[in-house]
Amino acid sequence: MSTSSLMQNPMAQAHRLRAARERRQNLCSGYPLDRYPDFLAKVIEDVNRIVQSPVPLAAQSVLGFMSATAQGAFDVLISPDLAPKPVSLFLLAGAASGDRKTTTDNLVNAPLHAYDRQQQKEYDENMAEYKSSMAVWKIEEKVAAKKLRKLFEEGKDTAEYEKVYKAIQDSEPVKPERQQMIFGDTTFRGMTEILPEHNASVCLLSSEAGYIIKQLKQTIPQLNDSWGGEDIAINRVAGCRIIRSPRTTINWMVQPQYVEDLLLSAKSRARPSGFAARFLFCFPDSLQGYRFKEPGEDKKSDLTALHKLHEIGNRLLKKRLENHERIVLTIQSQYHFDQLYNDIEAELRYDGFFRKFEDAGSKLLENIARMAALFHVFSEAYEQGSTEISVRHINAACSICTWHMKQFMNLYDERAPAIKRAIKLMDWMDEHQYRPEWKKGFSCSRLLNYGPACVNSRAKRDEAIEIIQELYRNEFFFVFSSTNGAARFIYTREQYAALSRGPDTSVVNDK
Numbered sequence: 001m002s003t004s005s006l007m008q009n010p011m012a013q014a015h016r017l018r019a020a021r022e023r024r025q026n027l028c029s030g031y032p033l034d035r036y037p038d039f040l041a042k043v044i045e046d047v048n049r050i051v052q053s054p055v056p057l058a059a060q061s062v063l064g065f066m067s068a069t070a071q072g073a074f075d076v077l078i079s080p081d082l083a084p085k086p087v088s089l090f091l092l093a094g095a096a097s098g099d100r101k102t103t104t105d106n107l108v109n110a111p112l113h114a115y116d117r118q119q120q121k122e123y124d125e126n127m128a129e130y131k132s133s134m135a136v137w138k139i140e141e142k143v144a145a146k147k148l149r150k151l152f153e154e155g156k157d158t159a160e161y162e163k164v165y166k167a168i169q170d171s172e173p174v175k176p177e178r179q180q181m182i183f184g185d186t187t188f189r190g191m192t193e194i195l196p197e198h199n200a201s202v203c204l205l206s207s208e209a210g211y212i213i214k215q216l217k218q219t220i221p222q223l224n225d226s227w228g229g230e231d232i233a234i235n236r237v238a239g240c241r242i243i244r245s246p247r248t249t250i251n252w253m254v255q256p257q258y259v260e261d262l263l264l265s266a267k268s269r270a271r272p273s274g275f276a277a278r279f280l281f282c283f284p285d286s287l288q289g290y291r292f293k294e295p296g297e298d299k300k301s302d303l304t305a306l307h308k309l310h311e312i313g314n315r316l317l318k319k320r321l322e323n324h325e326r327i328v329l330t331i332q333s334q335y336h337f338d339q340l341y342n343d344i345e346a347e348l349r350y351d352g353f354f355r356k357f358e359d360a361g362s363k364l365l366e367n368i369a370r371m372a373a374l375f376h377v378f379s380e381a382y383e384q385g386s387t388e389i390s391v392r393h394i395n396a397a398c399s400i401c402t403w404h405m406k407q408f409m410n411l412y413d414e415r416a417p418a419i420k421r422a423i424k425l426m427d428w429m430d431e432h433q434y435r436p437e438w439k440k441g442f443s444c445s446r447l448l449n450y451g452p453a454c455v456n457s458r459a460k461r462d463e464a465i466e467i468i469q470e471l472y473r474n475e476f477f478f479v480f481s482s483t484n485g486a487a488r489f490i491y492t493r494e495q496y497a498a499l500s501r502g503p504d505t506s507v508v509n510d511k
Helices: 003-008 010-025 040-051 055-070 101-108 110-154 159-170 188-194 210-214 220-227 256-264 304-322 334-346 358-377 391-412 416-432 444-450 458-471 493-500
Strands: 074-076 090-094 201-206 232-236 239-243 247-254 279-282 327-331 476-480 487-492
Touching (some): 040 055, 040 304, 055 247, 055 279, 055 358, 074 358, 101 110, 110 304, 210 247, 210 256, 279 391, 327 334, 358 391, 444 487, 487 493
Parallel strands (some): 074 327, 090 279
Antiparallel strands (some): 232 239
């Protein structure tokens, strides 16, 4: 639409663009925002409204915050016969530059950043005190050693002074441990050098994780171990250092090309190693060009839900410092959970829905249990003292994790490139529907010569149209040839509405 037409009817244009935004927002097969329990859906809605980042992106930040703050204090018992599992989540979003990934991260994860700053301040103070105490201790130890040596040389009884010397040895100041939680572009080796050997709880957090992904090839096995809470052994020349039972949240946001480098390149080991199967992916379409505000929206937003999320998160971080034992959450209805297991297992068969995606399918149930545990920790039920995860939270986690499973399937589906071309074609038709040459609908034959580059061949065009008919039937309407049944014309919803009011139909009969 031209600038002049925009000025003639700005409210109509804004309404159309908001409608387009809503469609783009739901291109990921309908993100199940309504399934989030308690106050969590309101948190995601507030972040989306304030930052205007895609809903799945806002949701990932919220889930990552919940995972990072709860993992140090809780585990979840998936089966009575198995050891408890971490509640940690691995999350990765592929979003374009300018989709406000960093702004979303800064808003949702503000308490994590504040926690790290406070821990660094305390560490610096403790280190200064440690260095001072250590300097005094070294002098005392040196003087005592000299005196003990002199007693030996003079042949005198040293029994009493040996006790004094041993007491000095035992009083050696203890070097303080760094309690850093957030690691951005730090290498895996650098991170493990800092981590304490016990009760380590870390969050690999970055809103621009492209650099990290480039460095991942050598550390995927260790990250796989950390997802399961397994010990991590770091072999050095000086000896082996073991991080006992670490808890790791990954919350990465990257530009789409880095996702392809990590997951889809011929040299990638992410899927064969099982690394990709552990992640909850989301690939929301960009909202750039569709982020509008109603005039007069100057009043301060109600952030009650977000503040509640932060308040609970801060309590959990404090609990982590106070208690070294993790609370084990159990499933309230093991029968219901076992039925869910059976349903997922059935879909892994040769004729099942997950037959080509067994790696992620085999991790689906555990991700559901982890997410349900997080929902419980942030619920009123836990505040009242319950450690049993309800069926309601299991079902909510099941819906959300299933959506993420579909994102995994779309990523590795053989039709993924064709689906991307179909989405590009839909966007192009949205933008061109008011141009004079296309105002009465899109002729499929003309699309081949005058349409977007993504459908510059007959095969690509026909494949994209078939996908639009299959997945987005309610957004576009078709006129088919009576001879071969192929689509001849495509109408957007607005064009079809205008057509039903009796427009010139010559374009429909045009050959």
